[in-house]
Amino acid sequence: MKRFWISVLILVVVCLAGFAAYAWKPAIDPIEPPQRAAFDKLLIEKGAVLASVGNCTACHTKPGGKSFAGGLAVPTPFGTIYSTNITPDPKTGIGRWSEAAFSRAMREGVERDGDHLYPAFPFDHFTLVSDEDNKALYAYLMTRHAVESRPPANELPFPLNLRFVLAGWKLLFFDKGAYREDAAQSAEWNRGAYLVEGLGHCGACHTPRNALGAERKGAHLAGGEAEGWDAFALDASSSAPIPWTHDSLFDYLRQGWHADHGVANGPMAEVTGNLGRLSDSDISAIATYLSSRMGEPTPERAAAAEDIRKKLSIDQGGTPIPASATTGSPTSRGGAIFQAACATCHDGSRPQPFGGIDFHLSSTIATRDPQNAINVVLFGLPAASGRESPIMPGFAATLTDDQVADLLGYLREAYAQKPAWADAKAKTADTRSGKYRVSVQPSDGIERSPDNVGAKD
Amino acid sequence: MVKLNVNGTSYDVDVDPATPLLYVLRNDLKLNGAKFGCGLGQCGACTVMVDGKAVFSCLTPAMLVEGREIKTVEGLGTIDDPGPMQKAFIEQQAAQCGYCIAGMMMRAQALLEAKPDAADADIRQALEPNLCRCGTHMRILRAVARARDLMQGKSAGNMAPSAATGRG
Incomplete structure (x- = not known):
């Protein structure tokens, strides 16, 4: 018996030692901050494009703050994490990071000093990025303006505030390694997969997460959540009434809107804004890969899309006008609100993107969750600063929670032929009160600046 | 018939409940402070207050603001006694x-x-x-x-x- 307990003890010690060996990462020696001249101009330019694919600025810049200086509060189900300063400031940024330290952070999610990084930094995607691209990203970031700014300390409960715990998370959920080409697919498909799954980290928002905050492997790109917005499914379960194609994806990602789908809004607006820097060929590669993930639509879906097209070509806005907002069913009350408040733009003659979308085409109305519809109705689409952009006024001050629910119920029934969302009213109340946090951005939001972002974040 | 409370006064107005508040204010109540600019909620010329918040009256159907406190520029003061x-x-x-x-x-x-x-x-x-x-x-x-x-x-x-x- 004694021998048994000794064996158990040895086993425990071995396991702990093994975990410690796995969890422990050495510090990489600090360097003297490199001079700008140390980097090739073309490499810096390449890095700028890659940084916009990675949308680095979105998390690493606070509204109103300096670019890449960090400090943005990223709410997670576990607590608030503050983004880090990735300017080359030697004291508070990454000025003393060597390229090896930078590449390790991208590849393994480990800081220069050996601490594990939280997966709010999507190293589970960035691990796929090639050494060559990391080199360019490093050159770009190390030649930005150095900003001395230390982000606030993370607000995480014990034991999540202990970084070695993250090694356990990595053991469970993290596959390290550069992107491996799929030989059965075209070069363009592989390029798209590399960008989408790696630096683009589309899955970070568009894949649902498990209880420990890891992307669910069995539900890749099946739809997730980002900054208070429902990130639509990018697989066969896409809610788009007219199925996406390579060409519509290309146009949408290139210009931030498509006539069959509407304008990008919420955090996606920042993504399409950023993709403006990308070459047509890379955008096309992304569209090739994503359209293959979505697959050919089923015959039923294709037929339904055909019906919508027919309806739109015949019917220039002919939704029936229900009698009164105060009497009758919820949908007839909603219909009256629609006619009086929304139809001017959404049932009018102005084409997109400056006219409102016809809701027959709207993924937002057809999807399973009312959140995006609630966000847009309450907060609208703010104007972009200094350039033209589609805008929409918010109705938070005019519509009560009941009225929003009635309106959404009407839109669901009239345009998506689906039943009203059961949770629309409760979610509207939580969104309005700020209990559920939503970031509000213009439809072409490139940078986080005070006049661009943050009406309700 | 729509019941509206504007600048502290109650009005019964005989309009279609879907009529934009702006039209009711200007055409029926003769309160011409709020202006029609774009009719799309994009310029702000029609802004009035409803329960203390600024709204575009051109996109606000009268039926949505029944029983709520509406304030227009006429409610801020008078020519003799401006607010x-x-x-x-x-x-x-x-x-x-x-x-x-x-x-x-x-x-x-x-x-x-x-x-x-x-x-x-x-x-x-x-x-x-x-x-x-x-x-x-x-x-x-x-x-x-x-x-x-x-x-x-x-x-x-x-x-x-x-x-x-x-x-x-």
């Missing part, structure tokens, strides 16, 4: 053609009622939905900052020029 917001706009000569001014005042009023010590940056941000084609934004910002000071009981001598700095 602090109106006084500040007169002092700063903030109007050129004046078409946007009622909307500007109502959005600014909503801000200052919610946040009496609004910073200049808050004023800029709050007025962002309201357009002025004449380009008197700098004077408008000055006027709102002045109104803030007047409402807080600060003396007339001290101007509040800080809102006028920065980009326009």
Whole structure:
């Protein structure tokens, strides 16, 4: 018996030692901050494009703050994490990071000093990025303006505030390694997969997460959540009434809107804004890969899309006008609100993107969750600063929670032929009160600046 | 028939409940302060207050604001006795053609009622939905900052020029 307990003890010690060996990462020696001249101009330019694919600025810049200086509060189900300063400031940024330290952070999610990084930094995607691209990203970031700014300390409960715990998370959920080409697919498909799954980290928002905050492997790109917005499914379960194609994806990602789908809004607006820097060929590669993930639509879906097209070509806005907002069913009350408040733009003659979308085409109305519809109705689409952009006024001050629910119920029934969302009213109340946090951005939001972002974040 | 409470007075108005509040105010109640600009909620000329918040009256059906407190620029004061917001706009000569001014005042009023010590940056941000084609934004910002000071009981001598700095 004694021998048994000794064996158990040895086993425990071995396991702990093994975990410690796995969890422990050495510090990489600090360097003297490199001079700008140390980097090739073309490499810096390449890095700028890659940084916009990675949308680095979105998390690493606070509204109103300096670019890449960090400090943005990223709410997670576990607590608030503050983004880090990735300017080359030697004291508070990454000025003393060597390229090896930078590449390790991208590849393994480990800081220069050996601490594990939280997966709010999507190293589970960035691990796929090639050494060559990391080199360019490093050159770009190390030649930005150095900003001395230390982000606030993370607000995480014990034991999540202990970084070695993250090694356990990595053991469970993290596959390290550069992107491996799929030989059965075209070069363009592989390029798209590399960008989408790696630096683009589309899955970070568009894949649902498990209880420990890891992307669910069995539900890749099946739809997730980002900054208070429902990130639509990018697989066969896409809610788009007219199925996406390579060409519509290309146009949408290139210009931030498509006539069959509407304008990008919420955090996606920042993504399409950023993709403006990308070459047509890379955008096309992304569209090739994503359209293959979505697959050919089923015959039923294709037929339904055909019906919508027919309806739109015949019917220039002919939704029936229900009698009164105060009497009758919820949908007839909603219909009256629609006619009086929304139809001017959404049932009018102005084409997109400056006219409102016809809701027959709207993924937002057809999807399973009312959140995006609630966000847009309450907060609208703010104007972009200094350039033209589609805008929409918010109705938070005019519509009560009941009225929003009635309106959404009407839109669901009239345009998506689906039943009203059961949770629309409760979610509207939580969104309005700020209990559920939503970031509000213009439809072409490139940078986080005070006049661009943050009406309700 | 729609029951509306505007500037503290109750009205029974015989209109289709879907009529935009702006039309009811101008055509039926003869309160012509709020203006029709774009009809799309994009310019702010029609801004009025509903329960203390600034709304585009052109996109607000009358039926949605029954029983709620509506305030228009006429509710801020009279020609003989202008309210602090109106006084500040007169002092700063903030109007050129004046078409946007009622909307500007109502959005600014909503801000200052919610946040009496609004910073200049808050004023800029709050007025962002309201357009002025004449380009008197700098004077408008000055006027709102002045109104803030007047409402807080600060003396007339001290101007509040800080809102006028920065980009326009």
